[in-house]
Amino acid sequence: MRPNDPVEHLIALLAKLPGLGRRSARRAALRMLMEPESRMLPLADAMRAAAAAVKPCSNCGNLDAANPCHICSDNQRDQGLICVVEGVAELWALERAQAHHGAYHVLGGTLSALGGVGPDELAIPRLLTRAAGAREIILALPATVEGASTAHYLAERLESTKVPVTRLAQGVPMGGALDVLDDGTLAAAFKARR
Known part of the structure; x- marks a missing residue:
């Protein structure tokens, strides 16, 4: 492994996700890197948007972009x-x-x-x-x-x-x-x- 290798860093981060081991993370990274415009960049944008918008509901604790969440707001x-x-x-x-x-x-x-x-x-x-x-x-x-x-x-x-x-x-x-x-x-x- 080369120091500061962005591919290895991506694989290491993916491997930390639940249900993904190092082999699965490597396969996912490869698939995204082969089609970065259609797979990787939209995923990165969605992750950035979710990180900025999604918060715990002040009423129930669910995660949602709205507060109160869609469940608490449902009549x-x-x-x-x-x-x-x-x-x-x-x-x-x-x-x-x-x-x-x-x-x-x-x-x-x-x-x-x-x-x-x-x-x-x-x-x-x-x-x-x-x-x-x-x-x-x-x-x-x-x-x-x-x-x-x-x-x-x-x-x-x-x-x-x-x-x-x-x-x-x-x-x-x-x-x-x-x-x-x-x-x-x-x-x-x-x-x-x-």
């Missing part, structure tokens, strides 16, 4: 039905599965004593404020130890609001992340929540 959605997710990837997975037609709330992670993530690092105060106007809070958190402890903590904190708190039903495997499940499994788990 067709049931704003009294709030689905709490760990991150934006899970929100996008539920949207892809068309399993939820209400509002969302992105926590920004799950509680983790080992990882040093406590309640103050998550968007819990905003959730408690939003819960006052809700009919139901759906906890769509991962089926992990951290997800279960976060769900338990939230259920306790939301108890005083008298708003029903539900969780996703079986179908989401233990240790599974929502953003990698197939749409059918995710939709079935969402419909069978308790």
Whole structure:
């Protein structure tokens, strides 16, 4: 590898993306470099534009170019039905599965004593404020130890609001992340929540 080689630098940056290893990054870089005008430059422009325009929604935490986001602004959605997710990837997975037609709330992670993530690092105060106007809070958190402890903590904190708190039903495997499940499994788990 030559120092300051732009091709190697491109490959190294692409290899840092989720789902891309060094071989896949090399193939993607080669494809873009072979057709820079039709592949690489439009991608660079789109990435620059997204970096400048996309921000977290001040209401739910989703990433969007509008604030509030397109989901929070949609009059067709049931704003009294709030689905709490760990991150934006899970929100996008539920949207892809068309399993939820209400509002969302992105926590920004799950509680983790080992990882040093406590309640103050998550968007819990905003959730408690939003819960006052809700009919139901759906906890769509991962089926992990951290997800279960976060769900338990939230259920306790939301108890005083008298708003029903539900969780996703079986179908989401233990240790599974929502953003990698197939749409059918995710939709079935969402419909069978308790």
